[in-house]
Amino acid sequence: MxxxxxxxxxxxxxxxxxxxxxxxxxxxxxxxxxxxxxxxxxxxxxxxxxxxxxxxxxxxxxxxxxxxxxxxHTKLVQRFIKTGMLLFIASEAMFFFSFFWAFLHFALSPSFEVGMTWPPQGIVPPNAWGLPFLNSTLLINSGFTLTWASRAVKEGSKWSAAAGMVMTIALGVIFMAVQMKEWWDAPFDIRDSVYGSCFYMMTGLHGLHVLGGLIFLFVCLIRLLRNHFSTARHLGLLCAIWYWHFVDVVWVLLWVMVYVWGGWTEGSFLQYVSKGLHLS
The missing domain is CATH 1.10.287.70 (Helix Hairpins)
Structure with missing residues:
Protein backbone atom coordinates (compact mmCIF):
# COMPACT_ATOMS: atom_id res chain seq x y z
CA MET A 1 0.00 0.00 0.00
CA HIS A 73 15.17 17.34 12.23
CA THR A 74 14.35 17.58 8.54
CA LYS A 75 13.22 20.81 6.91
CA LEU A 76 9.60 19.86 7.56
CA VAL A 77 10.31 19.15 11.23
CA GLN A 78 12.20 22.45 11.52
CA ARG A 79 9.20 24.27 10.10
CA PHE A 80 6.97 22.69 12.73
CA ILE A 81 9.45 23.63 15.47
CA LYS A 82 9.49 27.24 14.27
CA THR A 83 5.68 27.32 14.29
CA GLY A 84 5.62 25.87 17.79
CA MET A 85 8.13 28.45 19.03
CA LEU A 86 6.13 31.31 17.53
CA LEU A 87 2.94 29.99 19.12
CA PHE A 88 4.74 29.72 22.46
CA ILE A 89 5.91 33.34 22.20
CA ALA A 90 2.36 34.39 21.27
CA SER A 91 0.99 32.63 24.36
CA GLU A 92 3.57 34.41 26.52
CA ALA A 93 2.56 37.71 24.93
CA MET A 94 -1.07 37.07 25.91
CA PHE A 95 0.14 36.25 29.41
CA PHE A 96 1.80 39.66 29.75
CA PHE A 97 -1.14 41.33 28.04
CA SER A 98 -3.40 40.29 30.92
CA PHE A 99 -1.15 42.06 33.44
CA PHE A 100 -0.86 45.16 31.27
CA TRP A 101 -4.64 45.19 31.07
CA ALA A 102 -4.93 44.97 34.87
CA PHE A 103 -2.47 47.83 35.33
CA LEU A 104 -4.32 50.02 32.84
CA HIS A 105 -7.66 49.22 34.45
CA PHE A 106 -6.56 50.41 37.87
CA ALA A 107 -4.48 53.31 36.54
CA LEU A 108 -7.18 54.83 34.34
CA SER A 109 -10.01 54.20 36.78
CA PRO A 110 -8.61 54.15 40.34
CA SER A 111 -11.18 53.06 42.90
CA PHE A 112 -12.12 54.55 46.24
CA GLU A 113 -9.95 51.98 48.05
CA VAL A 114 -6.77 53.44 46.53
CA GLY A 115 -7.82 57.06 47.12
CA MET A 116 -9.22 57.57 43.59
CA THR A 117 -5.78 58.62 42.43
CA TRP A 118 -2.87 56.96 40.67
CA PRO A 119 -0.34 56.09 41.90
CA PRO A 120 -2.30 55.26 45.07
CA GLN A 121 -1.87 57.45 48.11
CA GLY A 122 1.27 56.62 50.04
CA ILE A 123 3.01 55.02 47.05
CA VAL A 124 6.17 56.67 45.76
CA PRO A 125 6.76 55.23 42.26
CA PRO A 126 10.34 54.52 41.16
CA ASN A 127 12.15 57.09 39.07
CA ALA A 128 11.77 55.98 35.46
CA TRP A 129 15.01 57.71 34.47
CA GLY A 130 17.17 56.05 37.11
CA LEU A 131 17.82 52.31 37.32
CA PRO A 132 14.85 51.42 35.05
CA PHE A 133 16.30 53.55 32.25
CA LEU A 134 19.69 51.88 32.76
CA ASN A 135 18.02 48.49 32.47
CA SER A 136 16.25 49.58 29.29
CA THR A 137 19.59 50.59 27.80
CA LEU A 138 21.14 47.27 28.80
CA LEU A 139 18.38 45.16 27.21
CA ILE A 140 18.25 47.22 24.01
CA ASN A 141 22.01 46.89 23.61
CA SER A 142 21.74 43.15 24.27
CA GLY A 143 19.39 42.94 21.30
CA PHE A 144 22.03 44.57 19.10
CA THR A 145 24.81 42.25 20.30
CA LEU A 146 22.60 39.21 19.73
CA THR A 147 21.81 40.39 16.20
CA TRP A 148 25.56 40.71 15.66
CA ALA A 149 26.01 37.11 16.85
CA SER A 150 23.24 35.92 14.54
CA ARG A 151 24.83 37.52 11.49
CA ALA A 152 28.22 36.11 12.45
CA VAL A 153 26.77 32.59 12.57
CA LYS A 154 25.25 33.04 9.10
CA GLU A 155 28.64 34.21 7.82
CA GLY A 156 30.45 31.27 9.44
CA SER A 157 32.43 33.41 11.89
CA LYS A 158 32.35 31.22 15.00
CA TRP A 159 34.40 33.35 17.37
CA SER A 160 32.71 36.59 16.39
CA ALA A 161 29.35 34.94 17.10
CA ALA A 162 30.63 33.65 20.43
CA ALA A 163 31.80 37.14 21.39
CA GLY A 164 28.39 38.59 20.57
CA MET A 165 26.62 35.93 22.62
CA VAL A 166 28.95 36.41 25.59
CA MET A 167 28.24 40.14 25.52
CA THR A 168 24.51 39.46 25.34
CA ILE A 169 24.63 37.11 28.31
CA ALA A 170 26.75 39.58 30.28
CA LEU A 171 24.26 42.39 29.62
CA GLY A 172 21.41 40.12 30.70
CA VAL A 173 23.18 39.23 33.95
CA ILE A 174 23.82 42.91 34.68
CA PHE A 175 20.14 43.60 33.98
CA MET A 176 19.14 41.02 36.58
CA ALA A 177 21.55 42.51 39.13
CA VAL A 178 20.20 46.04 38.56
CA GLN A 179 16.62 44.74 38.84
CA MET A 180 17.40 43.11 42.19
CA LYS A 181 18.98 46.37 43.35
CA GLU A 182 15.81 48.25 42.41
CA TRP A 183 13.59 45.78 44.28
CA TRP A 184 15.84 45.99 47.33
CA ASP A 185 15.68 49.81 47.44
CA ALA A 186 12.00 50.17 46.51
CA PRO A 187 9.96 52.00 49.21
CA PHE A 188 7.02 49.62 48.71
CA ASP A 189 6.51 45.87 48.34
CA ILE A 190 4.00 43.52 46.74
CA ARG A 191 1.57 43.97 49.67
CA ASP A 192 1.29 47.74 49.19
CA SER A 193 -1.94 48.32 47.34
CA VAL A 194 -2.73 47.21 43.81
CA TYR A 195 0.23 49.21 42.51
CA GLY A 196 2.70 47.04 44.42
CA SER A 197 0.94 43.86 43.28
CA CYS A 198 0.97 44.82 39.60
CA PHE A 199 4.49 46.22 39.75
CA TYR A 200 6.13 43.19 41.30
CA MET A 201 4.09 40.69 39.28
CA MET A 202 5.00 42.35 35.98
CA THR A 203 8.66 43.04 36.71
CA GLY A 204 9.12 39.74 38.53
CA LEU A 205 7.62 37.63 35.76
CA HIS A 206 9.67 39.53 33.22
CA GLY A 207 12.76 38.80 35.32
CA LEU A 208 11.91 35.08 35.23
CA HIS A 209 11.66 35.29 31.44
CA VAL A 210 15.06 37.01 31.32
CA LEU A 211 16.48 34.18 33.43
CA GLY A 212 14.98 31.63 31.05
CA GLY A 213 16.40 33.52 28.08
CA LEU A 214 19.86 33.56 29.68
CA ILE A 215 19.76 29.79 30.16
CA PHE A 216 18.61 29.40 26.55
CA LEU A 217 21.45 31.58 25.27
CA PHE A 218 24.03 29.85 27.48
CA VAL A 219 23.07 26.44 26.07
CA CYS A 220 23.30 27.86 22.54
CA LEU A 221 26.74 29.31 23.35
CA ILE A 222 27.99 25.88 24.47
CA ARG A 223 26.57 24.33 21.30
CA LEU A 224 28.22 27.02 19.21
CA LEU A 225 31.61 26.32 20.77
CA ARG A 226 31.09 22.58 20.13
CA ASN A 227 30.39 23.26 16.43
CA HIS A 228 26.73 22.24 16.53
CA PHE A 229 25.69 25.17 14.32
CA SER A 230 26.42 25.86 10.67
CA THR A 231 25.58 28.67 8.31
CA ALA A 232 22.53 26.75 7.10
CA ARG A 233 21.43 24.89 10.25
CA HIS A 234 21.15 26.84 13.52
CA LEU A 235 17.51 26.45 14.46
CA GLY A 236 18.16 26.33 18.21
CA LEU A 237 19.98 29.65 18.10
CA LEU A 238 17.24 31.16 15.95
CA CYS A 239 14.59 30.23 18.53
CA ALA A 240 16.73 31.70 21.31
CA ILE A 241 17.08 34.94 19.34
CA TRP A 242 13.32 35.17 18.84
CA TYR A 243 12.72 34.61 22.52
CA TRP A 244 15.30 37.19 23.62
CA HIS A 245 13.90 39.85 21.28
CA PHE A 246 10.46 39.12 22.72
CA VAL A 247 11.86 39.74 26.21
CA ASP A 248 13.38 43.02 24.96
CA VAL A 249 10.09 44.25 23.50
CA VAL A 250 8.13 43.36 26.64
CA TRP A 251 10.56 45.31 28.81
CA VAL A 252 10.39 48.41 26.60
CA LEU A 253 6.59 48.33 26.80
CA LEU A 254 6.76 47.72 30.54
CA TRP A 255 9.15 50.61 31.07
CA VAL A 256 7.05 53.03 29.04
CA MET A 257 3.73 52.01 30.61
CA VAL A 258 4.63 51.23 34.24
CA TYR A 259 7.62 53.46 34.92
CA VAL A 260 7.13 56.48 32.65
CA TRP A 261 3.39 56.67 32.03
CA GLY A 262 2.04 54.95 35.15
CA GLY A 263 4.46 56.63 37.53
CA TRP A 264 3.48 60.22 36.86
CA THR A 265 2.38 62.08 39.97
CA GLU A 266 -0.56 64.34 40.75
CA GLY A 267 -1.25 66.90 38.06
CA SER A 268 0.13 64.79 35.23
CA PHE A 269 -1.63 63.89 32.01
CA LEU A 270 -2.52 60.49 33.44
CA GLN A 271 -4.42 62.16 36.28
CA TYR A 272 -6.47 64.27 33.87
CA VAL A 273 -7.34 61.21 31.78
CA SER A 274 -8.34 59.31 34.93
CA LYS A 275 -10.54 62.14 36.17
CA GLY A 276 -12.14 62.46 32.74
CA LEU A 277 -13.08 58.80 32.76
CA HIS A 278 -14.65 59.19 36.20
CA LEU A 279 -16.68 62.20 35.08
CA SER A 280 -17.94 60.32 32.05
Whole structure:
Protein backbone atom coordinates (compact mmCIF):
# COMPACT_ATOMS: atom_id res chain seq x y z
CA MET A 1 0.00 0.00 0.00
CA UNK A 2 1.41 3.32 -1.05
CA UNK A 3 1.65 5.90 1.73
CA UNK A 4 -0.04 9.28 1.03
CA UNK A 5 3.08 11.10 2.23
CA UNK A 6 6.71 10.43 2.89
CA UNK A 7 7.13 9.32 6.50
CA UNK A 8 10.87 9.97 6.35
CA UNK A 9 10.16 13.69 6.47
CA UNK A 10 8.62 13.36 9.92
CA UNK A 11 10.26 12.64 13.24
CA UNK A 12 8.55 10.09 15.45
CA UNK A 13 9.74 10.90 18.96
CA UNK A 14 10.80 7.85 20.98
CA UNK A 15 9.45 7.30 24.52
CA UNK A 16 11.42 9.41 26.99
CA UNK A 17 11.32 9.66 30.80
CA UNK A 18 12.51 13.26 30.85
CA UNK A 19 9.19 15.09 30.30
CA UNK A 20 7.67 13.26 33.28
CA UNK A 21 10.84 13.80 35.32
CA UNK A 22 10.89 17.55 34.65
CA UNK A 23 7.17 17.86 35.41
CA UNK A 24 7.53 16.00 38.72
CA UNK A 25 10.61 17.98 39.73
CA UNK A 26 8.80 21.23 38.88
CA UNK A 27 5.99 20.23 41.24
CA UNK A 28 8.58 19.50 43.94
CA UNK A 29 10.23 22.87 43.27
CA UNK A 30 6.95 24.78 43.63
CA UNK A 31 6.06 22.87 46.77
CA UNK A 32 9.50 23.67 48.16
CA UNK A 33 8.97 27.33 47.35
CA UNK A 34 5.75 27.33 49.38
CA UNK A 35 7.58 25.60 52.21
CA UNK A 36 10.29 28.27 52.07
CA UNK A 37 7.72 31.07 52.21
CA UNK A 38 5.96 29.55 55.21
CA UNK A 39 8.73 27.83 57.18
CA UNK A 40 11.94 29.29 55.68
CA UNK A 41 13.13 25.77 54.78
CA UNK A 42 15.23 25.50 51.62
CA UNK A 43 15.39 21.69 51.48
CA UNK A 44 12.47 21.15 49.09
CA UNK A 45 13.44 24.18 47.00
CA UNK A 46 17.01 22.97 46.48
CA UNK A 47 15.93 19.39 45.86
CA UNK A 48 13.32 20.40 43.27
CA UNK A 49 15.65 22.85 41.50
CA UNK A 50 18.45 20.27 41.31
CA UNK A 51 16.16 17.55 39.97
CA UNK A 52 14.61 19.94 37.46
CA UNK A 53 18.03 21.09 36.20
CA UNK A 54 19.23 17.49 35.90
CA UNK A 55 16.13 16.41 33.95
CA UNK A 56 16.31 19.44 31.63
CA UNK A 57 19.98 18.80 30.84
CA UNK A 58 19.31 15.17 29.89
CA UNK A 59 16.25 16.14 27.87
CA UNK A 60 18.20 18.81 25.98
CA UNK A 61 21.00 16.28 25.41
CA UNK A 62 18.59 13.93 23.63
CA UNK A 63 17.10 16.72 21.51
CA UNK A 64 20.56 17.95 20.51
CA UNK A 65 21.56 14.43 19.51
CA UNK A 66 18.44 14.08 17.36
CA UNK A 67 18.99 17.44 15.68
CA UNK A 68 22.78 17.55 15.28
CA UNK A 69 24.08 13.99 15.06
CA UNK A 70 21.14 11.82 13.97
CA UNK A 71 19.71 14.19 11.35
CA UNK A 72 16.10 13.66 12.42
CA HIS A 73 15.17 17.34 12.23
CA THR A 74 14.35 17.58 8.54
CA LYS A 75 13.22 20.81 6.91
CA LEU A 76 9.60 19.86 7.56
CA VAL A 77 10.31 19.15 11.23
CA GLN A 78 12.20 22.45 11.52
CA ARG A 79 9.20 24.27 10.10
CA PHE A 80 6.97 22.69 12.73
CA ILE A 81 9.45 23.63 15.47
CA LYS A 82 9.49 27.24 14.27
CA THR A 83 5.68 27.32 14.29
CA GLY A 84 5.62 25.87 17.79
CA MET A 85 8.13 28.45 19.03
CA LEU A 86 6.13 31.31 17.53
CA LEU A 87 2.94 29.99 19.12
CA PHE A 88 4.74 29.72 22.46
CA ILE A 89 5.91 33.34 22.20
CA ALA A 90 2.36 34.39 21.27
CA SER A 91 0.99 32.63 24.36
CA GLU A 92 3.57 34.41 26.52
CA ALA A 93 2.56 37.71 24.93
CA MET A 94 -1.07 37.07 25.91
CA PHE A 95 0.14 36.25 29.41
CA PHE A 96 1.80 39.66 29.75
CA PHE A 97 -1.14 41.33 28.04
CA SER A 98 -3.40 40.29 30.92
CA PHE A 99 -1.15 42.06 33.44
CA PHE A 100 -0.86 45.16 31.27
CA TRP A 101 -4.64 45.19 31.07
CA ALA A 102 -4.93 44.97 34.87
CA PHE A 103 -2.47 47.83 35.33
CA LEU A 104 -4.32 50.02 32.84
CA HIS A 105 -7.66 49.22 34.45
CA PHE A 106 -6.56 50.41 37.87
CA ALA A 107 -4.48 53.31 36.54
CA LEU A 108 -7.18 54.83 34.34
CA SER A 109 -10.01 54.20 36.78
CA PRO A 110 -8.61 54.15 40.34
CA SER A 111 -11.18 53.06 42.90
CA PHE A 112 -12.12 54.55 46.24
CA GLU A 113 -9.95 51.98 48.05
CA VAL A 114 -6.77 53.44 46.53
CA GLY A 115 -7.82 57.06 47.12
CA MET A 116 -9.22 57.57 43.59
CA THR A 117 -5.78 58.62 42.43
CA TRP A 118 -2.87 56.96 40.67
CA PRO A 119 -0.34 56.09 41.90
CA PRO A 120 -2.30 55.26 45.07
CA GLN A 121 -1.87 57.45 48.11
CA GLY A 122 1.27 56.62 50.04
CA ILE A 123 3.01 55.02 47.05
CA VAL A 124 6.17 56.67 45.76
CA PRO A 125 6.76 55.23 42.26
CA PRO A 126 10.34 54.52 41.16
CA ASN A 127 12.15 57.09 39.07
CA ALA A 128 11.77 55.98 35.46
CA TRP A 129 15.01 57.71 34.47
CA GLY A 130 17.17 56.05 37.11
CA LEU A 131 17.82 52.31 37.32
CA PRO A 132 14.85 51.42 35.05
CA PHE A 133 16.30 53.55 32.25
CA LEU A 134 19.69 51.88 32.76
CA ASN A 135 18.02 48.49 32.47
CA SER A 136 16.25 49.58 29.29
CA THR A 137 19.59 50.59 27.80
CA LEU A 138 21.14 47.27 28.80
CA LEU A 139 18.38 45.16 27.21
CA ILE A 140 18.25 47.22 24.01
CA ASN A 141 22.01 46.89 23.61
CA SER A 142 21.74 43.15 24.27
CA GLY A 143 19.39 42.94 21.30
CA PHE A 144 22.03 44.57 19.10
CA THR A 145 24.81 42.25 20.30
CA LEU A 146 22.60 39.21 19.73
CA THR A 147 21.81 40.39 16.20
CA TRP A 148 25.56 40.71 15.66
CA ALA A 149 26.01 37.11 16.85
CA SER A 150 23.24 35.92 14.54
CA ARG A 151 24.83 37.52 11.49
CA ALA A 152 28.22 36.11 12.45
CA VAL A 153 26.77 32.59 12.57
CA LYS A 154 25.25 33.04 9.10
CA GLU A 155 28.64 34.21 7.82
CA GLY A 156 30.45 31.27 9.44
CA SER A 157 32.43 33.41 11.89
CA LYS A 158 32.35 31.22 15.00
CA TRP A 159 34.40 33.35 17.37
CA SER A 160 32.71 36.59 16.39
CA ALA A 161 29.35 34.94 17.10
CA ALA A 162 30.63 33.65 20.43
CA ALA A 163 31.80 37.14 21.39
CA GLY A 164 28.39 38.59 20.57
CA MET A 165 26.62 35.93 22.62
CA VAL A 166 28.95 36.41 25.59
CA MET A 167 28.24 40.14 25.52
CA THR A 168 24.51 39.46 25.34
CA ILE A 169 24.63 37.11 28.31
CA ALA A 170 26.75 39.58 30.28
CA LEU A 171 24.26 42.39 29.62
CA GLY A 172 21.41 40.12 30.70
CA VAL A 173 23.18 39.23 33.95
CA ILE A 174 23.82 42.91 34.68
CA PHE A 175 20.14 43.60 33.98
CA MET A 176 19.14 41.02 36.58
CA ALA A 177 21.55 42.51 39.13
CA VAL A 178 20.20 46.04 38.56
CA GLN A 179 16.62 44.74 38.84
CA MET A 180 17.40 43.11 42.19
CA LYS A 181 18.98 46.37 43.35
CA GLU A 182 15.81 48.25 42.41
CA TRP A 183 13.59 45.78 44.28
CA TRP A 184 15.84 45.99 47.33
CA ASP A 185 15.68 49.81 47.44
CA ALA A 186 12.00 50.17 46.51
CA PRO A 187 9.96 52.00 49.21
CA PHE A 188 7.02 49.62 48.71
CA ASP A 189 6.51 45.87 48.34
CA ILE A 190 4.00 43.52 46.74
CA ARG A 191 1.57 43.97 49.67
CA ASP A 192 1.29 47.74 49.19
CA SER A 193 -1.94 48.32 47.34
CA VAL A 194 -2.73 47.21 43.81
CA TYR A 195 0.23 49.21 42.51
CA GLY A 196 2.70 47.04 44.42
CA SER A 197 0.94 43.86 43.28
CA CYS A 198 0.97 44.82 39.60
CA PHE A 199 4.49 46.22 39.75
CA TYR A 200 6.13 43.19 41.30
CA MET A 201 4.09 40.69 39.28
CA MET A 202 5.00 42.35 35.98
CA THR A 203 8.66 43.04 36.71
CA GLY A 204 9.12 39.74 38.53
CA LEU A 205 7.62 37.63 35.76
CA HIS A 206 9.67 39.53 33.22
CA GLY A 207 12.76 38.80 35.32
CA LEU A 208 11.91 35.08 35.23
CA HIS A 209 11.66 35.29 31.44
CA VAL A 210 15.06 37.01 31.32
CA LEU A 211 16.48 34.18 33.43
CA GLY A 212 14.98 31.63 31.05
CA GLY A 213 16.40 33.52 28.08
CA LEU A 214 19.86 33.56 29.68
CA ILE A 215 19.76 29.79 30.16
CA PHE A 216 18.61 29.40 26.55
CA LEU A 217 21.45 31.58 25.27
CA PHE A 218 24.03 29.85 27.48
CA VAL A 219 23.07 26.44 26.07
CA CYS A 220 23.30 27.86 22.54
CA LEU A 221 26.74 29.31 23.35
CA ILE A 222 27.99 25.88 24.47
CA ARG A 223 26.57 24.33 21.30
CA LEU A 224 28.22 27.02 19.21
CA LEU A 225 31.61 26.32 20.77
CA ARG A 226 31.09 22.58 20.13
CA ASN A 227 30.39 23.26 16.43
CA HIS A 228 26.73 22.24 16.53
CA PHE A 229 25.69 25.17 14.32
CA SER A 230 26.42 25.86 10.67
CA THR A 231 25.58 28.67 8.31
CA ALA A 232 22.53 26.75 7.10
CA ARG A 233 21.43 24.89 10.25
CA HIS A 234 21.15 26.84 13.52
CA LEU A 235 17.51 26.45 14.46
CA GLY A 236 18.16 26.33 18.21
CA LEU A 237 19.98 29.65 18.10
CA LEU A 238 17.24 31.16 15.95
CA CYS A 239 14.59 30.23 18.53
CA ALA A 240 16.73 31.70 21.31
CA ILE A 241 17.08 34.94 19.34
CA TRP A 242 13.32 35.17 18.84
CA TYR A 243 12.72 34.61 22.52
CA TRP A 244 15.30 37.19 23.62
CA HIS A 245 13.90 39.85 21.28
CA PHE A 246 10.46 39.12 22.72
CA VAL A 247 11.86 39.74 26.21
CA ASP A 248 13.38 43.02 24.96
CA VAL A 249 10.09 44.25 23.50
CA VAL A 250 8.13 43.36 26.64
CA TRP A 251 10.56 45.31 28.81
CA VAL A 252 10.39 48.41 26.60
CA LEU A 253 6.59 48.33 26.80
CA LEU A 254 6.76 47.72 30.54
CA TRP A 255 9.15 50.61 31.07
CA VAL A 256 7.05 53.03 29.04
CA MET A 257 3.73 52.01 30.61
CA VAL A 258 4.63 51.23 34.24
CA TYR A 259 7.62 53.46 34.92
CA VAL A 260 7.13 56.48 32.65
CA TRP A 261 3.39 56.67 32.03
CA GLY A 262 2.04 54.95 35.15
CA GLY A 263 4.46 56.63 37.53
CA TRP A 264 3.48 60.22 36.86
CA THR A 265 2.38 62.08 39.97
CA GLU A 266 -0.56 64.34 40.75
CA GLY A 267 -1.25 66.90 38.06
CA SER A 268 0.13 64.79 35.23
CA PHE A 269 -1.63 63.89 32.01
CA LEU A 270 -2.52 60.49 33.44
CA GLN A 271 -4.42 62.16 36.28
CA TYR A 272 -6.47 64.27 33.87
CA VAL A 273 -7.34 61.21 31.78
CA SER A 274 -8.34 59.31 34.93
CA LYS A 275 -10.54 62.14 36.17
CA GLY A 276 -12.14 62.46 32.74
CA LEU A 277 -13.08 58.80 32.76
CA HIS A 278 -14.65 59.19 36.20
CA LEU A 279 -16.68 62.20 35.08
CA SER A 280 -17.94 60.32 32.05
Missing amino acids: KMPFNMTKYHRVQPSPWPFSVAASTAIFLTGMLEWLWNYSLLGLIWGASAMAFGCCLWWRDVIREATFQGK
